[in-house]
Amino acid sequence: MTTQETTLTAGDAEVTVAPGNGCRISSLKIAGTELLRQGERYGCFPMVPWCGRIADGRFMDGGHVHQMPLNSPPHAIHGFARDAEWTTARASATEAVFTYDLTDPWPYPGRVTQVVALTEDALTLTLGIETYGDSFPAQVGWHPWFNRKLGESAVEIAFDAAWQEQRGADHLPTGERIDVQPQPWDDCFGMPDGVDVTLTWPGEFAVNVTSREPWVVVYDEQDAAVCVEPQTGPPNGLNTAPRLVTPVEPLEASTTWTWRRL
Template sequence: MSPSGTQVELRHGDYTAVVTEAGATLRTLHHGQRPLVVGFDVDEIRPAHRGAVLAPWPNRIADGRYEFAGQARQLPLTEPDRRNALHGLVTWVRWDVVTESAAAVELAHRLVPQPYYPHPLDLRVHYQLDEAGLHWTVSATNTGNGPAPYGTAPHPYLVAGDGRVDEWSLELPATEYLEVTPDRLLPVGRAPVDGSAFDFRAARTIGDTFVDHAFTALSADDRGTAQVRVLAADGRGVACTWDAANCPWVQIHTADRPGEAGHRVGLAVEPMTCPPDAFNSGVDLVVMAPGETHRATWTISAL
């Protein structure tokens, strides 16, 4: 048995993908022979959160503490070095395969109430390949009797081509970013990208820039769609596209892990429904009423 559990292979045209039971993770995604995400081996424990689903919050909650509906809660510190609760509660749980076809799969997980998150959720993840690429949808239904705080995001590391992040160009349609503390990467406040090292509104080479920041004030097309494009020197690349109103934030991370094999081998692009520490700030936090369902979709495409 693979450490990541059941492996579901998907195929449509030139696109192929493998989705795993553990974490409802996107393990691989290819267009022809070209990888579009940083994958991992079938016999390997997933490195960190590579390809995982983040819910019921993305990113960080400071000290794992928050208050909701008048009750203070303490989450496990899953990023202990920075004293944060990181990336939700379902990245390492098993998901059940509900439906499966040649080009699509849906997985489900029922999140039980816990002292630090006492809200039962029916979570679904749907992957669909078609000519446009991979459509990745996360939905959550509040099956409890009271309101539930919620946020979500995916965690793919996009691959533009050969080499590392430094050699690729990034096009990111955001006019603001969150300044963060250098030690814990917690938000300090919004700042304009204009004049900063994080202005990628026009595609330019990433170089040695370190990025692990949330971006917002996204420019969208006439359909309300935002798109991040990562391009290699030969002009090929990969794009991530989503509804900017549904996910008004995107975390970009250059995967800096000096001394490790995964150092800057992919660019994390994580469209988020809310910014870091939203359980405390309340900024763009989704609050689901009993019986309410929230959905978010992202598409990864070859360029």
């Protein structure tokens, strides 16, 4: 059991995972080119046990109202597993498994597992939550920060969403679905057939981000990086579209990033 960084390699692909820093993917290099923004808060972190913002940090489970810490006032954002120390359960040259036990302030006991699997042309991330007791609502997802530029090439983002969640002034979905609006985005999109977004750095790389999940947040309002975030529900989804973790059915999701050189 260790929280030391773990590096996986396959062909000319190299992935580094930092379990001591929220089990984030701290580096993804292809033939020496770094695809992820560097820094303690960047890379790609798991969003657990919720994704995006919870309105005022409060969610209901039956008749109980639970208050989460307001880490992005006036809301709670992205869960808190990204700030926790995870444990390395096992690791080989191309696959590693990490765990994290849910504790206060989350009101339900449970375990989160992340599996990181690398091949020569793809990275697959799988997140699961199991309960140690009662059923509870939860979400899982990923928040990668892809470098906006590789060399002199700026990224282009392409996808075909069925709808965009209308965003209110509080950055939360209003519940209305609208046509996809022009960039810039800090928005949630619906893809009922599964997430499928392509990032292209002309003359450098193309990365296809896919998931069976029907929700993705795309964020491109910063100069340094862009984010494509597959997740099991929309922002504030603990209140509007809860997914239950039950003793017989864990919550599990995965995303695969496939790349090719151009």
